[in-house]
Amino acid sequence: MEHWLHFARGPMFVAALAVLGLGMARLVLLNGASLAVMLHRTRSHGRTVAWKRVLHNTFLALRPFPASGGARPWYSLLSLVFHLGLLLTPLFLAAHIVLLERGFGVGWWALDPVVADWLTLGTIVSALGLLFLRVGSPLSRAISRPQDYFLLLLILTPFVTGYLAMHPLLNPWDYDATMLVHVLSGNLILGLLPFTKLSHVALLPVAQVFGEIGWHLRPKAGEFVAQVLGKENQPI
């Protein structure tokens, strides 16, 4: 067990980081290239992009609580807590930083352990709440795919195991086994980030740019489409 844990924390973690890094780089490059091409097309057609509107829309979309019609307030609240916990806890947990310092020689400011504890609990509770809302509401169920459940459960795993590992009295399982599940699930999340909807970590900032330039329709596109489909001279 000890040996496995060592492997999961060491080489496997590095591999997961590599997949994360390369995968994200690919995404950024792919989407960056698409945007560059679209921007170039727009410019060469003598158009400008309404960057101010893009920025404005970006802020509008990022508001945790949109103004219009109280868009699912419970969902919004849970999602906010969930995301805060998800971002802060793994990055600023003292135990993680110690490991990083040992392994890579880099470290940074750490969260107060009590705060980290509460954040972890908050993340768990909000994740369960989100799961409950997804399963409990017929409309959410209607549009959910397997990955929507799977990713939520997957994300829940390191938080639950992490919490149990820190509170041995509550933990019904062996410490090492708990830790192993914790590290493995954490690694899996890192590795899956670029290939699932979790990629919004990196892609979200440009959502509105796509929304804006997507409407910059290309001149003659229709003519070409008609040609390809063999309809150039057909009456409507």
Add this chain to the structure above:
Amino acid sequence: MATQAKYSFHTEPFPQEERPRRFLEAFAAVLQHSNYGPVLDYYTRVSAKCSRCTATCPVYQASGDPRDIPCHRTELLLAVYRRYFTFSGQLKARLYDSSRLTDAAIDEMAEEFWRCTACKRCKSSCPMGLDHAMITHLARWIMAEIGIVPKALLVSVREQLEGRTHNTSAIPVSAMTDTCEFLEEELQELFPGHPITFPIDVPEADYVFFPAVSDYLLEADTLMGNAAVLYAIGAKWTIGTGNFDGINYGLFYSDRMWERIIRAQVAEIKRLGGKVMLIGECGHASRSAKEGMQCFIPPEERVPVLNIMELTHAAFKAGTLRLNPGVIAERTTYHDPCNIASNGWIVDQPRELLRHICADFVEMTPRGTDNYCCGGGGGSVSIDEIKRFRMYIGGKTKAEQVRATGAKYVVTPCANCKKQMGELLDEHKVDCTRIGLHDLLLKAIELGPLPAGEGTTDKGPAEQRPEVEGA
């Protein structure tokens, strides 16, 4: 072999064989020549299925039907994209996933993408920034290329582009000019001595006027209000006999038609040597002209696009248009047409005019960029056979909103919204009249002393021309 698909809207007969293959061919052709590919790519990656859009979509709110959830509808097209146009989708298909695009899936798309009114109300409720109206727009284009398009829209576009009259209502030029002469006489009675005219085919005019052509049949007061304002501010304007229809249904179902229509309109402006494309009271005509001008017309041929409400408002602010304050005694409210309001383009201008001329102006909530669609958006208003949908799903919230204001007039400055609103108020027995903005301005306009000579069209209008952004 598939049988003739029956949708809730009528179509012309279209080939039934190999629809999935032809759908994919059309999809591929569109992706190859447009900017939609990268957008779909992005959307397929991040779509989170959180269902927060349900809180903003009026269609879903009224129907409660999961298939009306914006994200659900969008997924129909994203799934096809993912399966056929992404590497991982093709790989999966080879390895284990045998799901293929079926006739049933196409029929589902045909129904659902025509249940979205393309109002864009859901725009900022998606945390991942998905623009569901854009997906509706794209899906309809692909379907139109394989013949799935409401007949009402198709027939209008055919007449506009290939018919003898070159307009969607098939109004002959002589009938249009007759109407204008008749309206001139009416205006004579309203404003004795003032030579208010509808100038036809005047070369080198500042403004070439494109109302929704149906105004010539249905909205005499709106047109008279337009002409009176243009006269009052001394605008040099004209109506072209070659093309006098601002309607562009391409916006609702095909970028290919959108481009052809705007090109024909610009060609008429060029023929006349006009300087500005002036759109009448019509939301989709304004948006399709303003965006279409930028998208499809080369920079050197572009002309600025103005909605007449912008011009009227600017003249009022500049003091060249005088309006009697408070002349409309009845309670009045204002409906925002989605196509000019959801992007914040025209929201405050008409309100400022209305607050001035109405003694009792009230607002609906929500409004402006967050407004509720009249329920006839996205071309659905022209499809008579889906009237029940428009009345009891698409427009239900709007009817209640208007009723709640207790207003006598709901100002509805859009040809599409006007038709829908009229039917809606009738059907829901709301004691209120839908009316154009310029219909009311006609009652408030102050023309001052009679001109010494006759022609007022030489008054330099240039200094009154408002700043046009994006021109």
